[in-house]
Amino acid sequence: MTFAQFVQMFANGTMLGFQLSLFATGLTLVYGIMHIINFAHGELYMIGAFAVWFFFEELGINYLASLALAMAFVASLAITLERIFFKPMRGYHIPSFIMSTGLIFVLQVSIISFFGVKDKGVESVFPGLVKIAGVTLSVERLMIIPISLVVIVVFYVFLRWSRYGRAMRAVMQDPDGAALQGVSIDTVCSLAMGIGGAMAAAAGGLLAPIFVVNPFLGPPLAWEGFIVVCLGGRTSLPGTILAAFIMGYIKSFVSTLVDPIAALMCAAAILGVILIVRPQGLLGYEA
Amino acid sequence: MKRRNLLGKKVGIAAVIVAFGLLPVFTQSPYWMHVFILMWIYIIVTASLRFTITMGEWSFAHVPLMGMGGYASALLAMKLGLSFWVALPLAVLITAFIAVFVYLPCLPTTGTFFFFASYAFGEVMRLCWVRFKNPFGGPAGLLFIPAPGPIRIPGIPAIEFGPLSKIPYYYTVFVFMLLSLLILYRLEQSRLGRIAEAVKESNLLAQFVGIRVWRYKMVILLIGSAFAAIGGSLYAHYTTLIMPVDFYWGLGIYIIIYTVVGGTRHFGGPIVGVFLFVLLRELLRPIVMYVPLVYGLILAGTLVFLPEGLISLPEKISAWAMKKKIAAA
Amino acid sequence: MDEPSPKPILEIRNITKNFGGLTALNDVSFDLHPGEILGVIGPNGAGKTTLFDVITGRYRPSGGKVFHKGEDITGLKPHQIVQKGISRSFQLEVLFKNLSVFKHLVMSRHLHTQVGFWGSFFRTPGNRKEEEATEAEALELMRFVGLEVQGDRLGGNLSHGYQKSLGIAMALGPAPEILLLDEPLSALSPKRVTDILDLIRAIRDKGVTVMVIEHNMGALFRICDRVVVLSVGEKIAEGLPEEIKHNQRVIEAYLGGAVRA
Numbered sequence: 050m051t052f053a054q055f056v057q058m059f060a061n062g063t064m065l066g067f068q069l070s071l072f073a074t075g076l077t078l079v080y081g082i083m084h085i086i087n088f089a090h091g092e093l094y095m096i097g098a099f100a101v102w103f104f105f106e107e108l109g110i111n112y113l114a115s116l117a118l119a120m121a122f123v124a125s126l127a128i129t130l131e132r133i134f135f136k137p138m139r140g141y142h143i144p145s146f147i148m149s150t151g152l153i154f155v156l157q158v159s160i161i162s163f164f165g166v167k168d169k170g171v172e173s174v175f176p177g178l179v180k181i182a183g184v185t186l187s188v189e190r191l192m193i194i195p196i197s198l199v200v201i202v203v204f205y206v207f208l209r210w211s212r213y214g215r216a217m218r219a220v221m222q223d224p225d226g227a228a229l230q231g232v233s234i235d236t237v238c239s240l241a242m243g244i245g246g247a248m249a250a251a252a253g254g255l256l257a258p259i260f261v262v263n264p265f266l267g268p269p270l271a272w273e274g275f276i277v278v279c280l281g282g283r284t285s286l287p288g289t290i291l292a293a294f295i296m297g298y299i300k301s302f303v304s305t306l307v308d309p310i311a312a313l314m315c316a317a318a319i320l321g322v323i324l325i326v327r328p329q330g331l332l333g334y335e336a
Numbered sequence: 337m338k339r340r341n342l343l344g345k346k347v348g349i350a351a352v353i354v355a356f357g358l359l360p361v362f363t364q365s366p367y368w369m370h371v372f373i374l375m376w377i378y379i380i381v382t383a384s385l386r387f388t389i390t391m392g393e394w395s396f397a398h399v400p401l402m403g404m405g406g407y408a409s410a411l412l413a414m415k416l417g418l419s420f421w422v423a424l425p426l427a428v429l430i431t432a433f434i435a436v437f438v439y440l441p442c443l444p445t446t447g448t449f450f451f452f453a454s455y456a457f458g459e460v461m462r463l464c465w466v467r468f469k470n471p472f473g474g475p476a477g478l479l480f481i482p483a484p485g486p487i488r489i490p491g492i493p494a495i496e497f498g499p500l501s502k503i504p505y506y507y508t509v510f511v512f513m514l515l516s517l518l519i520l521y522r523l524e525q526s527r528l529g530r531i532a533e534a535v536k537e538s539n540l541l542a543q544f545v546g547i548r549v550w551r552y553k554m555v556i557l558l559i560g561s562a563f564a565a566i567g568g569s570l571y572a573h574y575t576t577l578i579m580p581v582d583f584y585w586g587l588g589i590y591i592i593i594y595t596v597v598g599g600t601r602h603f604g605g606p607i608v609g610v611f612l613f614v615l616l617r618e619l620l621r622p623i624v625m626y627v628p629l630v631y632g633l634i635l636a637g638t639l640v641f642l643p644e645g646l647i648s649l650p651e652k653i654s655a656w657a658m659k660k661k662i663a664a665a
Numbered sequence: 666m667d668e669p670s671p672k673p674i675l676e677i678r679n680i681t682k683n684f685g686g687l688t689a690l691n692d693v694s695f696d697l698h699p700g701e702i703l704g705v706i707g708p709n710g711a712g713k714t715t716l717f718d719v720i721t722g723r724y725r726p727s728g729g730k731v732f733h734k735g736e737d738i739t740g741l742k743p744h745q746i747v748q749k750g751i752s753r754s755f756q757l758e759v760l761f762k763n764l765s766v767f768k769h770l771v772m773s774r775h776l777h778t779q780v781g782f783w784g785s786f787f788r789t790p791g792n793r794k795e796e797e798a799t800e801a802e803a804l805e806l807m808r809f810v811g812l813e814v815q816g817d818r819l820g821g822n823l824s825h826g827y828q829k830s831l832g833i834a835m836a837l838g839p840a841p842e843i844l845l846l847d848e849p850l851s852a853l854s855p856k857r858v859t860d861i862l863d864l865i866r867a868i869r870d871k872g873v874t875v876m877v878i879e880h881n882m883g884a885l886f887r888i889c890d891r892v893v894v895l896s897v898g899e900k901i902a903e904g905l906p907e908e909i910k911h912n913q914r915v916i917e918a919y920l921g922g923a924v925r926a
């Protein structure tokens with residue numbers, strides 16, 4: 050392995066880490082607050098990518114504005130899904146998981162019927178290459194880092210200092226919701242779905258120019274996100290972010306050094322081992 | 337009254353069996369034969385999944401283990417030249433043996449943890465088929481899996497399996513399905529089934545009346561895997577090609593959806609589920625693209641409004657009618 | 666102990682149990698003698714239930730040992746402990762919610778059920794006889810604890826009092842030599858309390874050694890021969906009921922903690 054190769058893998062891993070952080074935060078929020086496992090979260094990512102493609106490529110709106118619009122759109126979609134489908138499922142892990150797979154079908158087919166199954170490309174917004182430490186990296190990939198950092202920081206500020214954010218944290222730490230401070234549990238649940246959806250859409254929109262956009266992006270990412278959530282501790286947001294980077298680097302390094310199938314095997318094995326050996330995850334509290 | 341009901345039920349079931357047994361007399365269309373052959377295979381896999389659920393844990397490794405049955409049986413036939421009739425029982429044993437290693441690490445966990453841990457190990461097993469070209473054939477899987485050898489019964493011409501007619505396959509799979517259902521039903525009614533029920537109701541109390549919970553869970557999971565392997569082996573030798581993606585979690589989810597929508601509490605639930613979804617798929621063939629959408633909506637509707645599955649519908653309706661009657665009186 | 670006692674049937678030796686940072690039991694030792702009724706009392710959170718959990722193999726102790734008739738049974742699994750003839754009831758009802766009372770009691774006879782796998786699978790005539798034997802035993806148990814009219818009701822639908830009786834019956838199913846009862850009298854009406862006390866006496870008269878956790882000391886002291894007192898994980902007293910009533914440390918422990926007697 051040359052140094053250049055290492056830097057390349059490291060940069061890729063970092064990018065994947067940010068993608069997974071944005072994506073898995075929503076999964077952790079809805080798990081922590083509603084105790085549901087929502088695999089349709091991957092579809093929110095996919096729809097976010099489609100929305101950015103639609104606003105940016107088809108309607109010609111500015112990229113960052115498209116991203117914001119996509120986040121708003123997906124957030125409202127997520128809240129609608131929560132109200133209709135997940136409300137009765139609160140607290141039931143496996144039934145909610147099964148329900149969410151049903152929603153995967155519904156959302157996938159809806160997107161296919163609007164936009165077809167063909168890959169869509171989103172034109173590069175930040176073209177160009179830079180040389181760092183003698184290694185060539187594309188600007189577009191590097192730009193993911195500041196943008197996702199902004200989204201994550203805004204989210205943390207909200208969580209820490211707003212009344213609603215504090216209520217969300219209170220519910221996650223104390224499932225009986227004793228410390229809701231006058232915020233209704235339904236509001237907290239909707240907020241969690243909405244914020245989670247917006248962050249998934251952000252991840253989808255950010256990666257749209259790098260990867261292709263198609264209706265089948267969701268489920269594989271949903272699995273990865275779920276593994277991240279379990280590894281991090283299921284209700285711990287810092288744990289989720291730590292686990293996202295661990296997964297990002299494993300994926301990047303193992304894929305390059307061994308092969309992509311080996312990376313998938315590693316991910317599945319991590320899921321199995323963590324669930325059995327340390328069910329509270331890396332940073333979660335003892336169940 | 338109860339007796340008459342029971343007799344009526346038996347007659348009904350016998351009539352259904354005879355009707356489907358005579359199906360090839362009415363239609364020999366390869367298309368419909370194909371639909372029904374796959375349906376019988378799904379019923380074996382779904383009913384055996386429900387059997388494992390009777391002890392309270394949901395396995396997500398069931399479909400990968402079905403694949404293991406298919407791969408084992410196909411490889412025995414292709415590499416060792418064994419006949420299907422020998423390969424199938426051997427594949428069942430091999431699958432049960434491998435299932436020990438898939439499930440053993442999962443056993444200390446329960447509920448959600450068991451479900452996803454079993455997925456994880458099943459998935460690792462499945463990825464082995466993708467990764468190791470020799471002997472599993474990699475992502476392209478195994479091609480040209482030999483058909484079952486002819487059945488020779490003295491006095492009548494040998495029954496040949498081949499591309500010309502699907503009828504021998506139809507009857508083979510049909511008989512395997514009936515036998516599997518019979519065995520699973522008897523198991524559930526036997527002492528093993530009662531122990532499973534107790535373990536499901538309270539793992540803790542079961543231990544304290546002296547039940548070795550781990551051992552019984554394992555036995556039940558292995559029996560489930562054995563029947564999944566029968567389904568996999570039949571599938572492999574019928575379709576003559578299998579690929580790792582055939583046993584991806586997509587099929588696992590379908591099998592779970594059949595089970596849930598049909599109802600897990602009753603033996604007949606998953607059978608109803610498979611019938612409904614397979615026939616629905618045929619009805620919706622003109623708008624085949626929307627099939628998953630319809631599936632998803634049916635699933636969501638069932639989970640919200642009929643959590644015990646479609647099979648509980650008659651019960652629910654009669655309870656509702658009773659209430660009306662009482663209210664009127 | 667004034668009178669010389671026979672060899673203990675159960676010896677608890679220096680049992681310690683930690684849950685993370687919390688010490689639920691700290692160096693607890695005492696003996697259980699054959700044929701006696703031993704009361705275990707202590708304020709909430711004293712570690713009484715944890716003691717039962719350690720004896721019956723639900724938790725492995727952090728330190729110390731349990732001997733049954735001189736044999737080390739520390740760390741055995743619950744089903745192995747039951748096979749040794751030690752069985753227990755639960756403080757909060759642990760039941761098969763969707764099974765009938767009758768099916769509960771059939772299950773409780775698991776260890777003594779002769780029904781074989783193949784016989785049961787093929788429904789052989791011999792199997793029918795074995796099933797009938799178990800069913801008769803289940804009925805007998807139902808009568809013994811006064812549940813004979815409730816046979817068809819589901820465990821989850823029983824009233825609190827009947828659930829308590831069913832809990833005791835489940836513990837009697839394995840035909841134990843030692844029976845551990847965790848708060849069998851809690852939240853019962855005075856009439857039911859007397860019934861259950863009579864039941865416990867009847868169990869003892871059958872030769873079963875009984876250990877009872879109970880907060881209702883007035884009732885407990887009417888039946889028990891000796892008492893062990895736990896407080897915040899430590900054994901603070903052991904002796905005859907009369908001695909315990911006037912023991913200064915016990916009174917302080919109860920005044921310091923929540924009094925529920």
Ligand SMILES: Nc1ncnc2c1ncn2[C@@H]1O[C@H](COP(=O)(O)OP(=O)(O)OP(=O)(O)O)[C@@H](O)[C@H]1O
Pocket residue numbers: 684687688689707708709710711712713714715716756
């Ligand atoms: N599984 C566990 N994990 C962590 N702590 C536990 C666990 N079980 C019990 N504890 C703690 O151990 C201490 C002793 O609990 P235990 O249930 O034995 O008390 P107890 O004497 O039975 O009280 P009560 O009279 O209320 O039933 C308590 O502080 C309890 O919170």
Ligand SMILES: [Mg+2]
Pocket residue numbers: 713714715756
């Ligand atoms: Mg207690």
